[in-house]
């Protein structure tokens with residue numbers, strides 16, 4: 001049992017559940033490997049579009065985040081393999097700042113994720129998974145849901161190709177996050193074609209895919225990121241799939257795992 005996408009008490013929009021609470025729960029659940037992937041601090045020159053500006057952790061806490069995890073890694077080495085990482089945002093146009101962060105801390109990291117949460121409209125940036133209202137604002141700004149899907153998958157393809165230096169994360173996070181509110185805003189008919197293009201890119205670049213259970217718990221999504229047919233296609237192409245709970249509280253560990261096709265996840 002491996003979980004490659006877990007948040008922590010350092011998440012400003014998560015819970016204060018301690019590292020130990022997560023780890024003890026993971027051991028109870030039979031985890032063999034777990035990666036803590038806190039949201040990396042956003043680039044300093046980027047303005048977080050969410051009202052509380054709490055999408056990423058504080059830069060001032062990064063050293064402590066890593067050093068605490070290093071201690072726990074040792075302490076629990078007999079129980080499970082604990083890996084240290086970040087969920088790093090890909091924000092188009094901010095590659096240099098992202099690379100600087102990765103170059104500074106990358107040597108201390110084991111396993112990280114690269115995700116797209118932010119899309120630029122004509123008026124402003126949007127965090128597309130923040131709320132239905134922000135999603136709708138992005139959709140209106142871009143000229144419809146089809147345009148938003150195209151922009152999202154284009155950003156994903158750019159993230160896969162982006163030069164972020166030698167410590168660029170090797171795994172692409174929740175590649176269908178744009179479907180989080182799909183019951184409210186129906187996906188364009190040909191959205192799967194966009195997703196398949198992303199898989200081609202991932203394959204070309206030798207990256208892994210986060211097979212994320214969190215969407216199953218979202219009332220307007222109710223499926224994994226990506227859904228099973230896309231995951232099966234990825235697996236058939238030889239792309240490694242790593243289950244991710246995307247837990248923001250200790251009780252979120254293993255969420256959605258019952259909806260994961262366990263025959264195709266990496267142990």
Ligand SMILES: [Zn+2]
Pocket residue numbers: 007011013039248
């Ligand atoms: Zn989060």
Ligand SMILES: [Zn+2]
Pocket residue numbers: 087115117173174
């Ligand atoms: Zn995420």
